[in-house]
Amino acid sequence: MEKDVLGGVLADIWGSPKKRKSPDGTPIKSKSPKLASPRTPLSPSKINIDNNRLVTEAQKRTVKRNLFDDVPVKKITALKIAAKNEKVKVITPRKSKKSHCEIFGKIKAALNLECPDKILGREAEFEAINGFISGCLKKEEGKSMYVSGQPGTGKSATINNVIKELGYEHTVFINCMAVEKADQIYTSLLEKFNSKIAIPKTLRWQKKKFHDFATDPSKPMKLLVLDEMDQLSSKSETVLYDLFDLAGSSGSRLILIGIANGLDLLDRVLPNLSRRNHPKQYNFVPYTATQISDLVKDRLTPEMLTKLEPTSILMCAKRISALAGDARKALDVLRGAVELAGREQASKITIMHVNNVLNKTYTDRSTEDVPLQQQLIIISLILLAREEKPQNTMAILLKKYKTVSEKAKLPKVEDNEIKDIIDLMIQSALVTKYQPAGRKLPKYSLSMDEETAARKIAKKSLIALLS
Secondary structure: OHHHHHHHHHHHHHOOOOOOEOOOOOEOOOOOOOOOOOOOOOOHHHEOOOOOOEOOHHHHHHHHHHOOOOOOHHHHHHHHHHHHHHOOOOOOHHHHHHHHHHHHHHHHHHOOOOOOOOOOOOHHHHHHHHHHHHHHHHHOOOEEEEEEEOOOOOHHHHHHHHHHHHOOOOEEEEEHHHOOOHHHHHHHHHHHHOOOOOOOOOHHHHHHHHHHHHHOOOOOOEEEEEEOHHHHHHHOHHHHHHHHHHHHOOOOOEEEEEEOOOOOHHHHHOOOOOOOOOOEEEEEOOOOHHHHHHHHHHHOOHHHHOOEOHHHHHHHHHHHHHHOOOHHHHHHHHHHHHHHHHHOOOOOEOHHHHHHHHHHHHOOOOOOOOOHHHHHHHHHHHHHHHOOOOOEOHHHHHHHHHHHHHHOOOOOOOHHHHHHHHHHHHHOOOEEEEOOOOOOOOEEEEOOOHHHHHOOOOOHHHHHHHO
16 A cells, blocks of 8 residues: 555656546646747857847848948948949058058169169260270271279170160170180180081181181171170180280271270280270279269159158268269168168168168178279378378368379269268278367378278279379
């Protein structure tokens, strides 16, 4: 009996509805709940957090519209379409940074060392060389010219532009640094002037073959340009003698243009050339600060120029002009300044960027030759010191400089350029500036003894001015 009572209690608690009974003993039938709709999985995005009910599509559309209750739906759509068609550019910090990087990249590319079609500041040199070659071609007369000048003064670039302007078919341009042996020059010349010609094996017959080829009246005139000619002279001076003699000989149909840095190369390497065969000499003077500034600006567009402070270009031009007048160095410095400004994420290339590159590149000049114009100033100060004038005003120094330039047969530089060069020599501890008490005009002297100063002069032809 106890088991029946306990079983009934347990049945009431855990038993199935069918087994549960009412007080009168009849079974209780439970009704299963009716679902309004089939059950669908619920995802977090579809749950209404307030009452855990599903949000229907109609409700979602209602929510979207309620965000803009005061604006009609059609007007919202029209505004979206108008904004899309308008294509309004929003400049974010990231986009601004990217635009700076792009313009800096364009500036750097524009300041490369490629030869432009026209070189500013070398118009007179272009006309002189063009006229010389054109005259020889018109008269069908063989001649030679030696073009000298400091590195970066536009010698090779100008002659390349002359060759493009002339468009003469029978032209050969050889960089002598690529010639391993001087004896190979005749083989190279015969191949370049006439690829179908039979080349003898021995040097003697190669030389004779080229001589006959260059003097044959039935053949057209030939234009030969030897760049870095001093490299060829260090390997064999005989080859240079032969080529210049050939160009100046009677019946020659060879126009020879030699290019090198040394002003005194002909006197030093080819002193025994006959006067009849002696080449015409043309010297390229270093670029002035104004020419370097114009050359840089000519390469840049107005948009690019807005990213460079005008004073930065001017300072770079003045410093490089005072150092050597090398336009390639000016382009190198400005490219370095562009890179520095890009790393610093600056909006412009400033005078500080240029100054940092200049100081890093050209401060230590212990192993570098003193530029030509500085050597002339050193010679002037040495000569003045020998006249018992160790300290001199700017006017006296400029007068002596002009005298030295005339004796050296070098073109004179403008007075304001010389003053900039002297200021640079003061910074380099080559010249000392004094301010005498009670006098307005400063005086200048060498910062070293005469023997040490003389060692700064590299060219033998300039050293001869001191004797």
